[in-house]
Amino acid sequence: MNTFPECFPCFLSQALxxxxxxxxxxxxxxxxxxxxALMIPDIPLSRTPPHTASLIYRKIAGITGVxxxxxxxxxxxxxxxxxxxxxxxxxxxxxxDPLFTALxxxxxxxxIDFGVETHFDLEEDLDSMMNQQFTLCHYDDFKQELANAERxxxxxxxxxxxxxxxxxxxxxxxxxxxxxxxxxxxxxATLEDARAAGLHGVAELLSSGSPAPGNILPLCSDxxxxxxxxxxxxxxxxxxxxxxxxEEDRSIFFLLKVKCKVIARHIGIAEGxxxxxxxxxx
Amino acid sequence: MNTFPECFPCFLSQALxxxxxxxxxxxxxxxxxxxxALMIPDIPLSRTPPHTASLIYRKIAGITGVxxxxxxxxxxxxxxxxxxxxxxxxxxxxxxDPLFTALxxxxxxxxIDFGVETHFDLEEDLDSMMNQQFTLCHYDDFKQELANAERxxxxxxxxxxxxxxxxxxxxxxxxxxxxxxxxxxxxxATLEDARAAGLHGVAELLSSGSPAPGNILPLCSDxxxxxxxxxxxxxxxxxxxxxxxxEEDRSIFFLLKVKCKVIARHIGIAEGxxxxxxxxxx
Numbered sequence: 001m002n003t004f005p006e007c008f009p010c011f012l013s014q015a016l017x018x019x020x021x022x023x024x025x026x027x028x029x030x031x032x033x034x035x036x037a038l039m040i041p042d043i044p045l046s047r048t049p050p051h052t053a054s055l056i057y058r059k060i061a062g063i064t065g066v067x068x069x070x071x072x073x074x075x076x077x078x079x080x081x082x083x084x085x086x087x088x089x090x091x092x093x094x095x096x097d098p099l100f101t102a103l104x105x106x107x108x109x110x111x112i113d114f115g116v117e118t119h120f121d122l123e124e125d126l127d128s129m130m131n132q133q134f135t136l137c138h139y140d141d142f143k144q145e146l147a148n149a150e151r152x153x154x155x156x157x158x159x160x161x162x163x164x165x166x167x168x169x170x171x172x173x174x175x176x177x178x179x180x181x182x183x184x185x186x187x188x189a190t191l192e193d194a195r196a197a198g199l200h201g202v203a204e205l206l207s208s209g210s211p212a213p214g215n216i217l218p219l220c221s222d223x224x225x226x227x228x229x230x231x232x233x234x235x236x237x238x239x240x241x242x243x244x245x246x247e248e249d250r251s252i253f254f255l256l257k258v259k260c261k262v263i264a265r266h267i268g269i270a271e272g273x274x275x276x277x278x279x280x281x282x
Numbered sequence: 283m284n285t286f287p288e289c290f291p292c293f294l295s296q297a298l299x300x301x302x303x304x305x306x307x308x309x310x311x312x313x314x315x316x317x318x319a320l321m322i323p324d325i326p327l328s329r330t331p332p333h334t335a336s337l338i339y340r341k342i343a344g345i346t347g348v349x350x351x352x353x354x355x356x357x358x359x360x361x362x363x364x365x366x367x368x369x370x371x372x373x374x375x376x377x378x379d380p381l382f383t384a385l386x387x388x389x390x391x392x393x394i395d396f397g398v399e400t401h402f403d404l405e406e407d408l409d410s411m412m413n414q415q416f417t418l419c420h421y422d423d424f425k426q427e428l429a430n431a432e433r434x435x436x437x438x439x440x441x442x443x444x445x446x447x448x449x450x451x452x453x454x455x456x457x458x459x460x461x462x463x464x465x466x467x468x469x470x471a472t473l474e475d476a477r478a479a480g481l482h483g484v485a486e487l488l489s490s491g492s493p494a495p496g497n498i499l500p501l502c503s504d505x506x507x508x509x510x511x512x513x514x515x516x517x518x519x520x521x522x523x524x525x526x527x528x529e530e531d532r533s534i535f536f537l538l539k540v541k542c543k544v545i546a547r548h549i550g551i552a553e554g555x556x557x558x559x560x561x562x563x564x
Contacts (some may be wrong), residue, residue: 005311012291040319231396
């Protein structure tokens with residue numbers, strides 16, 4: 001997905017949010033905003049937003065001296081999600097359709113996100129999210145492709161959300177390769193975060209090779225591409241991965257909560273919706 | 283009021299909103315965003331936001347070639363408000379406390395605003411706004427100062443809102459000088475807009491001498507200052523005027539709806555509140 005004009009104020013807002021989170025001085029905040037603003041003329045509309053975000057977060061790290069501002073937040077989210085894990089596993093196991101309930105659980109976990117301006121209380125909001133109907137749900141296609149799948153590529157999104165992905169992976173009971181970011185970026189899951197969520201026990205873990213907060217193919221490693229080509233079912237979590245993969249001409253199931261107007265318009269549904277959207281043929 | 287870090291993404295959003303409203307091409311929109319972004323390093327936090335906004339809207343006019351993008355919108359808002367005028371005048375006249383109802387009417391009219399990201403349906407939203415309780419209301423002070431006032435300075439805000447100001451002015455039944463912007467800026471009222479609302483029949487009209495979308499004193503004319511110093515009651519409508527006058531050490535009644543987080547935090551109340559706030563002593 002290309003960058004849209006509305007993304008530019010959002011880039012500034014993201015920089016500001018990080019600066020405020022790590023208690024930058026007013027001078028640091030202003031310098032950061034100035035520097036990010038000066039980057040804008042060099043950001044082409046043809047580039048995906050997560051690609052630009054990776055450059056902006058690098059700038060933030062350079063100015064603030066804080067390389068991983070979300071380290072503590074990621075740990076807290078994973079721990080909170082792990083506390084909920086036994087109850088959710090029980091809920092899925094006793095559900096009328098465990099696979100569907102596991103999909104609802106996994107998409108509910110997508111409320112964990114510090115890259116967009118949303119506020120969430122994980123324990124409180126998750127229950128209402130679990131009861132939210134999918135606005136778009138290609139469940140029959142998903143079930144059918146899953147039945148035949150031997151190699152599943154599951155492209156993860158945020159730390160903590162990883163625990164909810166683990167529940168879906170356990171329910172699918174198929175061989176899964178779980179993809180994480182190569183380096184810390186916003187609150188996205190890295191190998192370390194995936195291990196903290198216990199994903200190494202249920203999936204093969206794989207770095208995308210890229211630090212972008214979304215699966216931007218031109219930035220991914222050769223190793224990632226081998227898995228990407230061989231997979232017979234791909235699950236892509238969250239907006240960042242959607243932005244990176246939305247133009248791909250192959251079967252991908254996007255599982256996400258729509259958190260901004262630009263993505264809502266691109267998909268053609270309302271902000272706040274949750275979707276399991278099948279793209280492509282094969 | 284100074285510029286706060288949150289104002290910078292908002293400056294870009296404002297430029298974008300105007301560009302989209304006048305159907306700019308994608309290239310024009312990008313160029314506009316680039317140019318406004320390049321202005322950011324030169325915007326000091328010590329400057330009031332409306333001062334910066336006046337420079338940004340001038341840049342927008344330069345790039346798009348549209349000097350007054352809100353001309354048609356202002357006309358429509360004034361006409362819509364004039365259609366509501368007879369019904370509202372009747373409501374005020376038959377109210378238990380006409381002055382208080384007129385204040386509620388005037389602040390309800392402050393929903394008309396194209397400088398902030400709000401959507402309103404004038405006819406539909408006004409009734410619910412009229413029933414909204416003031417979050418902060420120095421009504422007793424206002425009544426007392428009004429009783430003794432001989433020279434009232436009423437600093438207007440948006441075109442269309444002018445009609446609701448007219449109702450308050452008619453209800454106060456005192457000599458009023460009504461202040462408008464010197465040139466078209468966003469949808470703010472100019473002399474022409476004030477006349478279209480019928481304000482010339484109930485008040486002396488005065489240009490602030492400045493094109494800023496807020497009453498920024500260093501940009502105002504000597505003529506304005508004469509009235510400003512002599513007034514024994516000042517009513518300031520809307521956020522832009524609040525931003526320009528919030529640090530003034532003299533009695534001013536701010537009558538406005540709080541439409542952004544920055545102003546909400548500055549006043550210390552929730553976004554969406556309406557206030558009649560007395561500032562200063564004298």
